[in-house]
Amino acid sequence: MSMVMLLLAVGAYSLATATFLIHVVGGKQWSRRLGDVALIVGASAHAVAWGLRLAAFGYRALAPLPEQLSAMALFAVAVYLLVSLRVSLSAVGAAVAPLAAIASVSAYFFEAGGPPQTVPPSGLWVPFHVGPTLLGYGVFALSFCLSLAYLVQERQLKGKARSGIFRRLPSLQTLDEWNHRFVVWGFVFFTVGIVSGSWLAKQRWGELWSWDPVQTWSGGAWVLYASLLHLRSVGWRGKRAAQLVVWSFLFLLVSFIGVSMFFPGRHGVQTTWTRNS
Amino acid sequence: MDSELLIVGVNHHWSPVEVRERLAIHPDKVPTFLQRLTRYRGVEEAAVLSTCNRVEVVLVAREVEEAVNVVTGELVTSEACSEKILRDNLLEYRGREAVRHLFRVAASLDSLVVGEPQILGQMKDFYRRAVATGSVGVVLHRCFHKAFSVAKRVRTQTGVANRAVSVSSAAVELASKVFERLDDKTALLIGAGTIGELAARHLLSHGVRGLLVINRNFERAVAVAKQFEATPMPLEELSQALLWADVVIGATAAENFVLTADVVRQALRQRKFRPLFLIDLSVPRNFDPKINQLDQVYLFDIDDLAAVAQQNKEQRAREADRAELIVEAEVDSFMRWWRSLEVTPTIVALRERLERIRQREVEQFLASHPELDNALLEDIRRFSRALLAKFLHSPLTQIKREGGKKEKLYLAAARRLFQLDPGEDDE
Numbered sequence: 001m002s003m004v005m006l007l008l009a010v011g012a013y014s015l016a017t018a019t020f021l022i023h024v025v026g027g028k029q030w031s032r033r034l035g036d037v038a039l040i041v042g043a044s045a046h047a048v049a050w051g052l053r054l055a056a057f058g059y060r061a062l063a064p065l066p067e068q069l070s071a072m073a074l075f076a077v078a079v080y081l082l083v084s085l086r087v088s089l090s091a092v093g094a095a096v097a098p099l100a101a102i103a104s105v106s107a108y109f110f111e112a113g114g115p116p117q118t119v120p121p122s123g124l125w126v127p128f129h130v131g132p133t134l135l136g137y138g139v140f141a142l143s144f145c146l147s148l149a150y151l152v153q154e155r156q157l158k159g160k161a162r163s164g165i166f167r168r169l170p171s172l173q174t175l176d177e178w179n180h181r182f183v184v185w186g187f188v189f190f191t192v193g194i195v196s197g198s199w200l201a202k203q204r205w206g207e208l209w210s211w212d213p214v215q216t217w218s219g220g221a222w223v224l225y226a227s228l229l230h231l232r233s234v235g236w237r238g239k240r241a242a243q244l245v246v247w248s249f250l251f252l253l254v255s256f257i258g259v260s261m262f263f264p265g266r267h268g269v270q271t272t273w274t275r276n277s
Numbered sequence: 278m279d280s281e282l283l284i285v286g287v288n289h290h291w292s293p294v295e296v297r298e299r300l301a302i303h304p305d306k307v308p309t310f311l312q313r314l315t316r317y318r319g320v321e322e323a324a325v326l327s328t329c330n331r332v333e334v335v336l337v338a339r340e341v342e343e344a345v346n347v348v349t350g351e352l353v354t355s356e357a358c359s360e361k362i363l364r365d366n367l368l369e370y371r372g373r374e375a376v377r378h379l380f381r382v383a384a385s386l387d388s389l390v391v392g393e394p395q396i397l398g399q400m401k402d403f404y405r406r407a408v409a410t411g412s413v414g415v416v417l418h419r420c421f422h423k424a425f426s427v428a429k430r431v432r433t434q435t436g437v438a439n440r441a442v443s444v445s446s447a448a449v450e451l452a453s454k455v456f457e458r459l460d461d462k463t464a465l466l467i468g469a470g471t472i473g474e475l476a477a478r479h480l481l482s483h484g485v486r487g488l489l490v491i492n493r494n495f496e497r498a499v500a501v502a503k504q505f506e507a508t509p510m511p512l513e514e515l516s517q518a519l520l521w522a523d524v525v526i527g528a529t530a531a532e533n534f535v536l537t538a539d540v541v542r543q544a545l546r547q548r549k550f551r552p553l554f555l556i557d558l559s560v561p562r563n564f565d566p567k568i569n570q571l572d573q574v575y576l577f578d579i580d581d582l583a584a585v586a587q588q589n590k591e592q593r594a595r596e597a598d599r600a601e602l603i604v605e606a607e608v609d610s611f612m613r614w615w616r617s618l619e620v621t622p623t624i625v626a627l628r629e630r631l632e633r634i635r636q637r638e639v640e641q642f643l644a645s646h647p648e649l650d651n652a653l654l655e656d657i658r659r660f661s662r663a664l665l666a667k668f669l670h671s672p673l674t675q676i677k678r679e680g681g682k683k684e685k686l687y688l689a690a691a692r693r694l695f696q697l698d699p700g701e702d703d704e
Binding site for chain 2: 239240
């Protein structure tokens with residue numbers, strides 16, 4: 001059943017991607033509204049799929065990497081929808097929807113491969129470590145989308161607004177302000193995740209910081225985001241801030257996906273199909 | 278002998294401003310003007326619309342030629358304008374043409390800038406004055422109300438009104454893509470000439486919080502600033518002003534760049550890279566085009582703005598085609614109502630309607646009393662016909678006899694009281 005819901009989410013996210021693109025390029029209002037609806041349907045199905053999955057496997061469901069990406073995408077879409085109640089970021093959906101589609105597809109194929117195997121050390125790590133970290137990553141993903149929209153809008157205006165896309169995108173001020181807000185929120189959750197992670201590491205491995213590859217790389221990402229926040233206060237706003245957010249998020253993704261896959265260390269993220277083991 | 282809807286006047290299609298301004302009727306003079314018109318026997322109803330683009334008199338009149346002469350005479354006596362000039366410029370719309378014209382004016386399809394919203398408000402105001410004067414009857418009442426509802430339909434169902442088509446409004450549209458809101462932003466006007474003033478006024482009307490005015494001749498800056506409750510600043514303090522402003526308008530007659538990339542770069546650093554939106558309305562240009570290469574600065578010159586406005590104009594023209602279809606449909610509906618407002622069709626319709634009611638009631642009564650014999654049956658039928666004829670006698674004679682200024686009023690009342698136009702409501 002959770003697979004069916006996940007498939008529904010994949011379909012809705014894909015539809016949202018298509019309709020948002022039609023809106024941004026062609027300026028059709030109906031397609032923006034359809035995109036919003038598709039995104040809401042997608043997020044609801046996705047959340048139900050997650051609920052069922054957690055009910056079936058407990059916290060173990062969160063161990064595999066594709067599932068973590070899928071949770072992160074769900075957080076991103078949910079926060080996007082909540083924020084949309086207050087401010088129209090319409091065209092940003094064109095960036096959020098494809099990310100959600102990709103992440104839920106990867107989860108779908110992973111689940112098709114079999115149940116999760118890795119057993120978590122204790123029930124506590126999920127609510128205190130994995131939860132806040134993935135929420136933080138989801139919010140960072142949103143700020144990444146806003147930064148892309150900012151860079152597109154900035155090019156439009158610098159290029160004297162010849163194409164009309166500039167009408168569908170929010171103002172630079174809105175994109176920049178919400179981008180900053182998302183970086184702050186994401187940073188807060190990310191920090192909570194790292195602190196609780198260190199505490200759990202002390203419980204499990206006996207030391208707060210052990211230069212485990214995942215720890216090291218996410219520490220690097222944390223430093224990047226911290227400096228981003230600092231640089232803003234000395235005038236790195238707008239385009240420069242947006243570019244920095246894009247690079248920081250790409251770094252975060254590499255540290256999250258790449259390192260988990262190639263230097264798993266002892267962090268216990270399941271990255272391989274495990275049907276036969 | 279039937280009355281005709283008629284619009285007589287001048288508008289921007291044919292007449293230059295020199296003529297229009299001489300004919301313009303001040304709102305306060307509307308009552309006397311309309312009273313004079315309706316004193317003529319052939320003029321049944323009258324209203325007038327006087328804006329900077331048009332002076333148009335809307336009439337319901339019996340003798341069209343005579344009515345045109347009357348209006349011409351009144352316009353000539355009311356303002357300093359020779360009859361010859363007026364005759365050369367006068368436009369006339371009759372019947373269906375007049376209805377269409379009125380609807381198109383209300384929907385802002387006939388405006389100099391198609392889609393500009395002011396015209397509807399002005400029209401409502403002039404209509405109210407005519408109503409207060411008592412010169413509006415049943416036909417103009419319905420015609421104006423239809424025009425207002427057409428305007429509403431056009432505004433909500435087409436995109437005619439939602440694009441910026443002037444250079445100034447294109448500037449505001451672009452500014453709103455840099456800044457989410459303008460009401461916490463400050464504008465700086467460099468060069469206090471006419472063009473700059475216009476642009477500043479436009480920005481202020483869109484809610485810019487403060488305005489700074491810089492001019493080479495400081496007295497002039499002070500004078501213009503006073504007009505807008507703005508702050509005048511001498512040219513030497515330009516770099517200071519750049520720290521306070523978010524939107525900068527350049528409109529000087531200077532031959533060289535007033536603003537160079539270096540000056541702006543320095544200002545940006547001091548303002549911690551808060552964005553700047555620059556509009557260069559001058560030819561030759563006031564702002565060095567290289568400024569646009571700086572981060573956080575968006576520079577548009579007059580050609581860039583015109584290009585955006587032009588795009589919007591083309592879009593608007595497509596929307597206007599859809600609006601014309603709406604107008605055409607509404608004109609049809611009005612004309613149907615108008616044609617029905619004549620003596621013979623109204624009497625026929627009234628007779629038919631009451632006759633149908635009589636027959637139905639009689640047959641129902643007879644069906645529930647099968648015991649009645651045939652002779653009595655016929656008596657009852659004859660009685661009901663006589664009763665109906667008596668009831669109808671007085672109203673029908675009144676309608677036939679009236680024929681004067683109140684004819685349409687009686688006809689409209691009859692149609693409404695007896696529901697002769699099913700599905701037609703009044704608004």
